[in-house]
Amino acid sequence: MARxxxxxxxxxxxLPVIVILGLFLFVPVLMALWVSFSDWTGRGSPFSAGTGFVGFDNYAEITSGGGLPERNFGIALRNNAWYAVLVIPLQTALSLFLALLVNRAALRGRTFFRISFYFPSVTSSVAITVLWLFLFSSTGVVNQVLSWVGMNGPNWxxxxxxxxxxxxxxxxxxxGPAVLTDADILGVSWWDWLSGPSIAMAALILMAVFTTSGTFMLLFLAALQSLSPDVDEAGRVDGASTWQRFWRITLPQLRPALFTVLTLGLIGCWQVFDQIYTGTxxxxxxxxxxxxxxxYESAFTDQRWGQGAAISFILFLIIVAFTVVQRWALRERGVAKRRMRQYRMTARENGGAS
Known part of the structure; x- marks a missing residue:
């Protein structure tokens, strides 16, 4: 009972944190929300008399306007969707594999490998992007290696x-077939939606996996080190194989860490900006x-601040929607709960018998 x-x-x-968050986070967000419903030109205050309320016109222009803004938004969503679909599973699987690898007691030099795998995550993303583009340039190392098997080209x-x-x-x-080329969504045909990422985007995908896996490795490693070995030992006593113990025992216990990694990866993928701004x-x-x-381009380059703010809030809704679906998909179901409870009871019984 509180005194x-x-x-x-x-x-x-x-109170100080609340005031700081209010001044530098919530108030700017509310201002940006107002801008997305206005025709603000970027000059003066967005609340001045010269700024008019246009309702959902900015949102309608990029989602159903039928012009270049809609097509650009459709292309951007297509590119980012492929980026997220490929980056999130790859970086999650790689980071989990690295965490399992460096968590093994039999591995010598574990500290060295942990630092090595984590090092790309603390390196400047701008520096890595510049280096990555140099590697994939027409005279870069990648093209030189591909030339050995006759696969290089100056404009690939x-x-x-x-x-x-x-x-x-x-x-x-x-x-493609007419059924895919004639139908479109957001000004982009289904044939183009299914085209996959370009070679340039594929290179950025590899770079994202390379630079983020180390951070998520630490999250999985912390979760692995907090697990009790008794439950795994109970599975071993029951005759479960190494894969069965990982899939049925270890992975379900990593569900909170997995949700964190997937959520952070989802947010990072849909907010990718600095690599694009610096590189391509x-x-x-x-x-x-x-x-x-x-x-950014709509607001700062084209001076269409309402449209730029509208894109940001649509992106926010996309992230929230995917996060909710992801949380629902990773919820702990009754069967998993009962199985884990059974293994814990077996582990306690084995401990009491010893």
Whole structure:
């Protein structure tokens, strides 16, 4: 039971943080929300008399306007969707594998490997992007290696086609069926939605996996080290194989860490900006254009601040929606609860018998 005055003391200690968050986070967010419903030109205050309320016009222009803003937004969503679909599973699987690897007691030099795997995560993303583009340039190391097997080309990195279309063109398929080319969503045909990431975006995907796996490895490693070995030992006594113990015992206990990693990966993928701004700036042919960069370009370059803010809030809703679905998919079901409870009871019985 709280003593008299403890509640007031708690609010007093948290008041500075509340004020700081209010001034530098919540107030700007509310201002940006107003801008997304206005025709603000970026000059003066967004609350001045010259700024008019336009309702959902900015949102309608990029989602159903039928012009270039809608097509650009559709292309950006297509690019970012492929980026997220490939980056999130790859970085999650790789980080979990690295965590299991460096968590083994039999591994010598574990500290060295942990530092080595984590090092790319603390390196400047701008520096890594510049280095990555240099490696994939026409005179870079990647092209030099590919030249040994006759696969290099001076403009392969600038090919605006998706890797699925590139693979299909290699077997003579240059155009899709009418059912895919005639129908479109957000101004982009289904044939283009299914084209896959471009070679330039694929290089950025590899870079994202390389730079983020170390951070998520630490999260999985902390979760692994907090697990009780008794439950795994109970599975071993029951005759479960190494894979069965990992899939049935270890992985279910990593569910909170897995949700954290997937959520952070989802947010990071849909907010990718600095790599695009520093590296490709949307090229080649807008195949690396992302909603975050499109929002910046609409506001700061085209001076269409309402449209840029609208893109940001649509992106926010996308992230929230995917997070809710992800939380629902990773919820702990009754069967898993009963199985884990059974293993814990077996572990306690084994401990009592010993």
């Amino acid at each position: 008299r005055g403890e509640g007031s003391a708690g609010w007093l200690f948290t 990195f600038n090919d605006p086609r998706g890797i699925v279309h590139v693979a299909l063109s290699a077997v003579g398929v240059e155009a 700036q949307g090229g080649p042919g807008k195949t690396t254009l992302t909603p975050a960069y499109l929002s």
